[in-house]
Amino acid sequence: MGIETVSDYDDGFELLKTLDSRIGEYVYQRKINYDPDHCQYFHRRPNKNQEGYCHRCADVCPTFGVGKDDSLMELIFSKIDCIGCGNCVNVCPSGSLQRDGYDKEAIVEIAKLYKNKTPVVMDFDTFETLEEFDFYSCIPLLLPQVNLLNEMYLMTLIQESGSEIIIFTKNPSENLLESIKLVNNIYDCIHNIKPIHITEEIKALSDLCDTLKPNKNLSYTYAQNQREALRDIFAQRLMFLIKNNDYGIVKNTQTSHYGEIIINQNTCTLCMSCVGACNVKSLSSNASNFSLQFNPSSCTTCGYCVDSCPENAISLDLYGISLSPSWFENKTMAQDKMFECIECSKPFATTKSIEKIKSIMLPIFKDDTAKIRSLECCPDCKVKVMFEKNIEAFI
Structure with missing residues (x-):
């Protein structure tokens, strides 16, 4: 039915007449596809402001096409209200939102058709105004809306075509620019x-x-995986440009969010809460050397790991993109030795985590030697130590 303002009408009958004229059957096409697996909002704890850590899609939507429910931490989509502007697709850092029929797989296949040609990117409506235009050796590349193009899509068009590209539009969004x-x-x-x-x-x-x-x-072809996150695809294309060189740092623009986390190794206990919080696998654990690994090229800088850390050991540095090979490599952010059970010598925790627990529990346990000893035992031996204490109490 649409939304009308009462003050725009002389009387209620005129308003009802307008609404009545809209009664009928309408067909609404789904314009946006949503995959919550890598979504930085879906079913995550709210932040300190009781909001999600990433809701840029809902923030940029000019209608009610994309909304959010902070009580359920779920995005809400309306086919009726979506105008297909592409803004939500542009700002999604993980690629969870894709334009129906023009997802990241479709875009790369379309771009390959322009190999050794210069694409002129425009939307369908704009193309209809250029009926007699001479494109010379260039070829129009038509999209439902050019504003859906973010840095990954743009780099895909350049590399797969092997050419500089032209974008012809009268209404570029701030995010596209x-x-x-x-x-x-x-x-x-x-x-x-x-x-x-x-x-x-x-x-x-x-x-x-x-x-x-x-x-x-400029030419480069990358065989991307269908389940690959947007930042990972962008990283692969960026690696081709950088190779083994170091070109310094490219700072963030007003709407881009690139950077890396900083971890205080003195307070990190390697509990790996941050690894569990990261759904783009930028953070990982290495069991072979008991270390915490971080790959900045995959990070969406959502900040969820920062608030998930019980030791407040993590912070974010949004400085931009480092154009060097190290940007794409796993970095050791924290490392520790495994602590062996004092009863059976089985390694079961990191030394820092045991020391942290002891600092909290020793004042509480005071002179209870069995409980104090149990702090340095694996789960199996902890039961044995406390059981022996209870047996001694009955003898």
């Missing part, structure tokens, strides 16, 4: 070019179509 800025800054650092050109002027479009040519140095 910032994504373009980020990718252009990356290429500027590495190749001293800015491969994405955006314009709304016919004359400028004509000049670009006449001058831009494919560039084999």
